[in-house]
Amino acid sequence: MKQALQLKVSQQLTLTPQLQQSIKLLQLSTLDLQAEVERFLLDNPLLEHSDEPREADSPSDREDAPAESAADDARDGDGGELLEWGGGSRAAGDDDFDPMLNVPCQVTLREHLLAQLGEVALSDRDRAIMRLLIEELDDDGYLPVQLEELASNIPLELELDSDELAVGLRLLQQFDPAGVGARSLAEALELQLLRRPGQEPGHALALTIVREHLALLGNRDYARLKKTLGCGDDQLREAQTQIASLNPRPAAGFVEGEVHYVIPDISVRKRRGRWVAELNRAAMPKLRVNGLYERMLADNRGQNGEMSGRLQEARWLVKNIQQRFDTILKVAEAIVERQQLFFEHGEVAMRPLILRDIAEEIGLHESTVSRSTSQKYLLCARGLFELKYFFGSSLETESGGECSATAIKAHIRGMVESENPAKPLSDSAIADALDKLGIQVARRTVAKYREAMQIPPVNLRKTL
The missing domain is CATH 1.10.10 (Arc Repressor Mutant, subunit A)
Structure with a gap:
């Protein structure tokens, strides 16, 4: 085969490191973004919080110098005063004081039961049996395994039978909360x-x-x-x-695992008769490139390649974070403008909306809009909502218009809440009532929406 050189022109999409970082930051939730920023701050010495005074600044140049001087006086004991914290007193310079000690810790079901077990006089064997039963409880406080099966899993040399377990279970069922240790x-x-x-x-x-x-x-x-x-x-x-009035989940009041908090990215307020979206500035990381290091690198350009790379990385991060929030705000503004009636009247006025509508309006790709709305939250007078909540499919109305699935669900929920408990509405009756409102929905569609909202069927909603 004869070898030859050939020139070929082609196009190839390449994601630069800066673009990859921009995409990654956009899809993170606000809490995950804060964790990512903290990681960059520890890794890159050229990054710093913009609300922190720079080391090059002298104390005399700071606006808070008088306050610092007063704090120093208190720390030196000139004022002879003690600061109060959580009902106790401590010296202002006590570095060993931990304010987190004043924060109450949530007690798990296991800890709550073991604390009660410690107040009961039992033999070591009986106490071990009680501990075994406590460890077998599920998150709702039920004992999901039969006593015979539990006894069969115990080593034979311990000579433990189901009768001993039954005695221990009866004692456990007398503990608080009422109903703990139940098998059904x-x-x-x-x-x-x-x-x-x-x-x-x-x-x-x-x-x-x-x-x-x-x-x-x-x-x-x-x-x-x-x-x-x-x-x-x-x-x-x-x-x-x-x-x-009874609790079907006896241990529901005990939280297992970590509590996750939500920080809204967007707040919605009414200004001059229109609802407008604004960024939650408190959710934005305040970052900047360290000015001292930046000037040093500028004076010694080309002499430190590694630090120059860190400088470029720091600049990218600051720019990409700002771009992330700009994109979220642009998407949120388009959503709020489309859903003015929702903020005014609630779910029944929700308009049908899909990702493509917003993408075409603001000139972004649908995938970018999807990343901008996933795990991003909006706070308004009606509550806290994920931005994805405002998207939904549509159904045609009798007048030729469209009605969103969210609005239809709101109508169904309202009908169920106002129905006569002795004669609840069937899915067919709800479909007929929606038809009178100009919304043509099949009975099976009503059933699907009702089940999605976890509303029981008509026979389970009937009361005396």
Whole structure:
């Protein structure tokens, strides 16, 4: 084969490091962005917080010099005063004081039960059995494993049988919260009822229902319940009220794991009769390139290649962070302008909107709009919403217009909330009611939206 040289012209898309960083920063949530910024601050000495005084500044040039002088006087003891913190006193210069010690820690279910176990006089063996049962509880406080199965997993040399576990379980079920250690919903409700005064209206009937007829109550089969129990509407209503006040998840008040907070990126306010989007400045990292290092590198250009690269990296980060928030604001402004009626009247006035609509309006790609709305939050008078919440499919109305799925769900929720509990609306009845509003929706579509909102079907919403 004869070899030859050939010139070929082609185009190839290449993501520069700066563009890759810009895309990565855009898709991060505000909390993740703050963590990323802290990582860059530790790694790059040319970056610094812009709200911190530079080392080159002298104390006499700072505006807060008088305040610092007063603080120094207090620290030196000239004023003879002590600062108060959390009800206790400490010297202003006490560096060993940790303010986080005043922050209460959340107690887990396991810690709460072990604390109660420590107050009970038991043998070492019985205490070990109790610890074993506590470790087997799930997040709701239930014991998901049978005692026989649990005993079979214990080494034979310990000679532990299910009877000993049953004794320990009965003791555990006397601990707080009421219902802990239950093996079923019926047992959890029964344990809670047994701690209540027996003279309460409907108490005895409620106990009978949770022990023997909980399925009938769950299916709202009131006719069969009244016939089986030989009671009237008033008696059954009292028992149902008792059961409804119980907690099906006994350990729901104990939070397991880390609590995640949301910082809004955008706030919406009404100005001159229009709702407008504004950046939450508190969510923006305040960064700058260290001026002293920047001037030193400028005076010694070309002599330190590594630090010059760090300088360029710092400039990119500051620019990309600003570009990130500019993009989020541009997208949010377009969304708020399209959804003026939502901010004025609520969900029922939500307009249909898709990513392409916003992308075409502001001249960005759909993927960029998607990154700008994912895990980015908007705070307004109606609450806190993810920007993606304002996008939704549409259905045609009788007049030829369009109605968003969010608005239809709001109509369905409103109808269910205002319905007669004794005669709740079926999916067909809701579809007919929407048709009268000019919104043509099939019954199966109503059922799909109702299930998405976790609204029970008509037979489970019926009450006495």
